[in-house]
Amino acid sequence: MITLSLFDIFMFLLRAVRWTLLLAGIAFAGGGISAVLLLLFRYSWPRFGGQFVRLYVDLFQGTPLLLQLFLVFFGLPLIGIEVSPLLAAGTALTLYASAFLVEIWRGCVDSIPRGQWDASASLGLRFVMQMRLVILPQALRVAVPPTVGFLVQLVKSTALASIVGFDELTRSGQIVANATFEPFTIYGLVALIYFVICYPLSEGARRLEMRLGRSR
């Protein structure tokens, strides 16, 4: 048993927060890019692309993230890729985030009235220009609140990376809890730190949504 002051523990946990944030950042960036590609695929190739995206979303939303993480962690070595915990967690969370983001953003694009597509098509715009000049500028405005809301879910999901041995906030909590035998204080602190990260995001998403609701 090691005796650490509460301040030491807190600083130790705070240092682990950057790994939580880094992982969430990687997953959001990677997931966002993949989601945009999936969306382009879906709208430029309506029948097959639509079915593919639906299947993709159902697969990731219908299975536990923990199992997705294990599949990446044990699956990548089979195709000859050496995995570090960060690579495994980053890949799994990227796939997971892409499935949720594509679903959220698809809803936003679909909320743009059909007439906008027809009108821009009748002006002679091709798909890419329709998207760029007419659909996306409108869809993006709608997309911001739910995307910020999803960030909360993503930050919380990074906690699962602790199970494959990535030293983010939750795993650092486990390590100190095992060393000091003070799980109550430490898991309480860990929860509090997550709360401090996530609550402003939740609140921001809510405010943005209200503002959007008023402006329409």
Place this chain on the structure above:
Amino acid sequence: MGYEFDFDAIADNLGLLLHGAGVTLALTAVAAVCGIALSIAGAATSRWGAGWARSGVTAYVELIRNTPFIVQLFFIFFGLPSLGLRLGAVQAAVLAMTVNLTAYGIEIVRAGIEAVPAGQREAGLALGLRPFVVFFKIILPQALANIYPALVSQIIITMLESAVVSQIAVTDLTHVADFIQSRTYRAFETYFAITLVYLLMAVSLRWLFERAGRRLFTGRR
């Protein structure tokens, strides 16, 4: 590629796998029943309760919704014993799942209650029904019919998130997978098969609930 897939490990342990799936479903069922009952109580409190009770519900909802499930689970399983509350792994898992589901459930049920027109309540009260009766016989059935799909989704999310309880040695489906792979070294095949079982359970649960919902709520809307 030198790796050959071998699913014998799964075929040899089907009994174990079914047991794990049963545990996962049982945990989910208990958490769903308790969670929805508490959600209704919480939503009613946040709608009509005293000021302090309303703030309490809001604080609870925000606290749970802004922290990861696994941390809640660890807090309950490892942390609460130092307050003298020592729970078994299964009890801790059920408690954590219920606590988590309730936080989301309260928001869902509250949205459902708010969507019921105020006239329904006023009409019930005007007929001389007691507020209690008005809530359970008039408002709640309509609210639940409105939000049934959202509740079903939340129950399925709870089931999928429950994979984490394997970390405190509850012998759920994921724990069975950990066990099989540690003995057979067929990690990928094992987790792949178990993932499919989860998918199957999620899809069939949704289907069952949709059918049940159609029967329960036809003619109510």
